[in-house]
Amino acid sequence: xxxxxxxxxxxxxxxxxxxxxxxxxxxxxxxxxxxxxxxxxxxxxxxxxxxxxxxxxxxxxxxxxxxxxxxxxxxxxxxxxxxxxxxxxxxxxxxxxxxxxxxxxxxxxxxxxxxxxxxxxxxxxxxxxxxxxxxxxxxxxxxxxxxxxxxxxxx
Amino acid sequence: xxxxxxxxxxxxxxxxxxxxxxxxxxxxxxxxxxxxxxxxxxxxxxxxxxxxxxxxxxxxxxxxxxxxxxxxxxxxxxxxxxxxxxxxxxxxxxxxxxxxxxxxxxxxxxxxxxxxxxxxxxxxxxxxxxxxxxxxxxxxxxxxxxxxxxxxxxxxxxxxxxxxxxxxxx
Numbered sequence: 526x527x528x529x530x531x532x533x534x535x536x537x538x539x540x541x542x543x544x545x546x547x548x549x550x551x552x553x554x555x556x557x558x559x560x561x562x563x564x565x566x567x568x569x570x571x572x573x574x575x576x577x578x579x580x581x582x583x584x585x586x587x588x589x590x591x592x593x594x595x596x597x598x599x600x601x602x603x604x605x606x607x608x609x610x611x612x613x614x615x616x617x618x619x620x621x622x623x624x625x626x627x628x629x630x631x632x633x634x635x636x637x638x639x640x641x642x643x644x645x646x647x648x649x650x651x652x653x654x655x656x657x658x659x660x661x662x663x664x665x666x667x668x669x670x671x672x673x674x675x676x677x678x679x680x
Numbered sequence: 681x682x683x684x685x686x687x688x689x690x691x692x693x694x695x696x697x698x699x700x701x702x703x704x705x706x707x708x709x710x711x712x713x714x715x716x717x718x719x720x721x722x723x724x725x726x727x728x729x730x731x732x733x734x735x736x737x738x739x740x741x742x743x744x745x746x747x748x749x750x751x752x753x754x755x756x757x758x759x760x761x762x763x764x765x766x767x768x769x770x771x772x773x774x775x776x777x778x779x780x781x782x783x784x785x786x787x788x789x790x791x792x793x794x795x796x797x798x799x800x801x802x803x804x805x806x807x808x809x810x811x812x813x814x815x816x817x818x819x820x821x822x823x824x825x826x827x828x829x830x831x832x833x834x835x836x837x838x839x840x841x842x843x844x845x846x847x848x849x850x
Contacts (some may be wrong), residue, residue, distance in 0.1 A: 527848070530795040536787040538808020544781035544814055551775040555767050560778070562756045563768055565748035567779025568841075571742025572742035577781070582736035594731040597786075598747030600724035603781025606755065607717035614710035622712055625806060627718030632798035635726050642730025646797040651849045659803050665812045668841060 557609035561602060594642065618667050625663045629656050690850070725789050726798055732790030741786035763792045807840045 551560040575581070587595075611620045633656060639645030724744075732740035768775070792801050792810035813838070 527796065530702065530792040530801075534792045534796065534804035536799050537795055539803045539812045540781050540788070540807060541809055544778050544785065545783070546816060546821065547778040549774055551768070551771070551778060554771050555776075556725055557839060558752065558755050558767040559759075559764055562749065562752040563776070564779040565745050565752050568782040569742065569749050569779075571780045572738060572745055575738055576742055580743040581742075585758065586735065590734050594727055594734065595693070595743055597724040597728040598744040598749075598800045599724050599729065599751050600720040600727070600847045601744065602751040602755065603721045604724070604800040605752075607720075608740040611697075611710040611717075614706050615714070619711070620714045623714035624718040624721070626721050627782070628802055629799070631719040631722035632726075632802045635722060636774045636797045636799045641723060641726040641755045642733070643726050643841040644794070646799070648681050651846050654828050655846025655849070656799065656804070658844075658846065659806055660841030662808060662836040662838070662843060663810060664836065665839060666814065666833045672697035672760040674710050677806040678770060 552609075557605060560603040565598070565602070591642070621667065622664055626660055629660055722798060724804065725793060725801075728786055729790045729793035733794055737787050737790035740790050741776075741783050744786050745783060800847055803844050805836075806843045810837055810840055 548557075548560055548564060551563065554560075555563070605677055608620060608624070611623070615623075633652070635641060635643055636646040637648045728740050728744050731743060735743075767789075789801065789805075796804075808834075814829055814833055818829055821826075
């Protein structure tokens with residue numbers, strides 16, 4: 526039962542890497558924010574094309590849906606903006622350590638309380654330890670070898 | 681390395697001795713900013729998934745990109761011109777695929793999040809991210825610089841996989 530969504534999530538990880546590399550490549554040509562604009566525009570057109578071909582579920586009713594459900598796109602743009610600001614000040618590595626840690630923490634909080642329309646999944650010690658291990662692993666797997674050196678620069 | 685969105689390589693401002701205080705403040709703001717944007721990523725994934733449950737996963741992806749287009753247009757409107765478009769289209773055409781991948785990403789996360797929850801989904805994505813970035817860096821795809829696999833990456837990968845198993849544990 527977990528297998529299908531888990532496989533999908535893993536493929537999402539692969540797509541995320543491709544997308545980030547493409548973004549970085551386009552960003553070095555025209556700048557981060559403009560590349561984000563181009564991305565969103567192409568995405569909108571692509572999704573519109575798929576919907577036109579009838580790949581949606583034909584239930585495009587927006588009445589009665591909480592307005593903040595529509596704000597996902599805004600958060601995405603702010604994320605690009607903030608990340609671009611951060612990278613030039615603290616470097617890509619520290620930025621992604623901050624991103625990863627707060628992503629994991631926030632998602633544990635969202636799950637625990639069932640925020641933003643999600644189902645509540647209570648945190649237990651196993652989940653917390655697993656989350657910490659993933660975080661440690663993400664730091665260790667990053668490109669620069671010496672974290673102590675990065676922290677020295679920073680503090 | 682992992683889970684940044686659209687992080688572009690930039691110049692290091694460095695620490696000039698006279699500007700020590702200002703630089704530290706800058707760095708503090710940058711850290712807070714990137715912590716906030718990490719939280720934003722988790723929130724936006726949940727919001728898109730909740731919208732997906734209401735109006736359909738592809739529809740939700742469309743809305744997210746449409747709203748994102750409008751907002752990012754406000755950010756770039758001052759210095760957008762034909763030259764930008766020319767530069768975009770002059771480069772390899774596959775650079776435009778970022779948006780296509782973005783739509784697929786939102787659709788997938790909209791399907792997965794209601795089934796597995798945010799933490800499990802993100803843990804899977806982050807671990808897969810480490811694996812695929814290691815592969816991508818090894819070969820330097822999309823004309824980006826190469827980074828060879830080192831021991832740290834292998835250890836990091838193993839730690840994340842153990843962590844992933846624990847997060848999955850019910």
